[in-house]
Amino acid sequence: GQNIDQPTEMTATEGAIVQINCTYQTSGFNGLFWYQQHAGEAPTFLSYNVLDGLEEKGRFSSFLSRSKGYSYLLLKELQMKDSASYLCAVLDSNYQLIWGAGTKLIIKP
């Protein structure tokens, strides 16, 4: 079966750095996405990785290792507005997104 694992909840301090991990087992791989979802709102696109390595976009970076079935999202200089759920999703061989349950990130002052 297809499976995406990520921690249920994480807590971090404002101004700090946090890394959210995602491991996956899917039938085929055509890319990995990270989305941010604030409570009561729709998911919004953060990043996309299809090749191994690090993609940096401002305070957010995403890393992929296809051989290990592993990705992480790195958030730097945390702000209170970063409190949200972060969703990992893999595009499988049928070009359908398989979603993890999401990681709820709590930022404390």
Add this chain to the structure above:
Amino acid sequence: IAGITQAPTSQILAAGRRMTLRCTQDMRHNAMYWYRQDLGLGLRLIHYSNTAGTTGKGEVPDGYSVSRANTDDFPLTLASAVPSQTSVYFCASSDSPGTSGGPDTQYFGPGTRLTVL
């Protein structure tokens, strides 16, 4: 403003009633999707459409039907609602899955919160 709209925002429905959730996008995207999101679970695909006139079943299609008469609209119908269909429903769209060579990012509507009693 470009994007995806969904209606209604929320709805309380008696079990056994028929309900259609509406979704409209103005980005001229070829592909559209319906997901449900439940606490503790990832987004689960109900139905999808890769282009106008075609539809396909996702992971959890039972009890739901869709149509794609044109590019912009992708309604989701619950023929006879049951309490297990209580959920938040998101519609999404993307350009052309598997063909663009790019990330094929999905963009989401604001969601419909449905409660079936």
